[in-house]
Amino acid sequence: xxxxxxxxxxxxxxxxxxxxxxxxxxxxxxxxxxxxxxDTVAARAGFSKGAxxxxxxxxxxxxxxxxxxxxxxxxxxxxxxxxxDLAAEDIGDVLRAAFGRHDQTAQFAxxxxxxxxxxxxxxxxPEFVRQRRALQDGVLELVQEWFGAHPEVSPGMRLxxxxxLLVGANVGIVFDAPALPGVDPGDVIxxxxxxxxxxx
Numbered sequence: 001x002x003x004x005x006x007x008x009x010x011x012x013x014x015x016x017x018x019x020x021x022x023x024x025x026x027x028x029x030x031x032x033x034x035x036x037x038x039d040t041v042a043a044r045a046g047f048s049k050g051a052x053x054x055x056x057x058x059x060x061x062x063x064x065x066x067x068x069x070x071x072x073x074x075x076x077x078x079x080x081x082x083x084x085d086l087a088a089e090d091i092g093d094v095l096r097a098a099f100g101r102h103d104q105t106a107q108f109a110x111x112x113x114x115x116x117x118x119x120x121x122x123x124x125x126p127e128f129v130r131q132r133r134a135l136q137d138g139v140l141e142l143v144q145e146w147f148g149a150h151p152e153v154s155p156g157m158r159l160x161x162x163x164x165l166l167v168g169a170n171v172g173i174v175f176d177a178p179a180l181p182g183v184d185p186g187d188v189i190x191x192x193x194x195x196x197x198x199x200x
Contacts, residue, residue: 017055017065019045024066029109033063033117064127067114070107071131075138082142084149091146091197096190099170104185108174139163154200165192 023045027036038059039049056062081098082091118128140163147159155162169192173185 013055016045016047016051020047020052020055020062021066021069024062025070025110026106028063028066028113029106033113038062060121060124063114063117063124064131066110067128067131070110071135071138074107074135078139078142082146084145086146088150088153088197092190092194095166095193096184096186099186099189104170104174105177108171108177111171112175136163136167139167152200153197156196156198162196 020041024036024041027041027044031040038052041062042049042052045051052062056065078098081094086094114128118125140160143155143159143163143166147153147155157165166189169189170185173180173183173188177183
């Protein structure tokens with residue numbers, strides 16, 4: 001058999017799903033959920049529309065999986081930077097990097113699309129709430145782990161409130177970015193942390 005007669009290797013299923021999820025995230029952020037077509041998502045990933053339906057039960061299923069992937073990416077990024085061995089004097093600078101090291105425009109466009117979709121599709125709202133809760137809980141877990149390893153400092157408030165404040169401040173600043181030219185979410189988050197975290 002000649003080399004050019006050899007069958008083309010089949011793309012592993014996990015890779016197909018990942019490429020579709022990445023393409024869908026880009027398409028949803030750029031065109032919105034309502035304006036996005038599954039054949040466009042498939043083409044963007046380098047596959048036919050059939051690849052979408054062989055990996056996801058419906059468009060809503062794809063939306064949920066894209067949101068889950070984004071939630072996982074955010075938490076993984078934070079876990080890489082904020083560990084129990086991080087010194088108290090460095091926490092502000094590290095959080096400045098964590099929240100301000102990349103453009104969050106596309107990420108927030110996606111979150112806005114997910115929120116709007118959840119408001120218009122009652123069946124999706126519980127999934128949206130579950131995933132936003134998972135993000136909040138993930139940040140709280142990091143906060144609890146870090147303060148547990150640093151009894152020499154106090155947040156000056158309940159850890160649950162501190163975690164909520166970090167997430168809410170970041171989302172709010174990115175939402176209002178057009179009205180806050182030059183304001184970096186990372187700088188604001190770091191300022192909040194430096195103002196709140198104090199020696200016991």
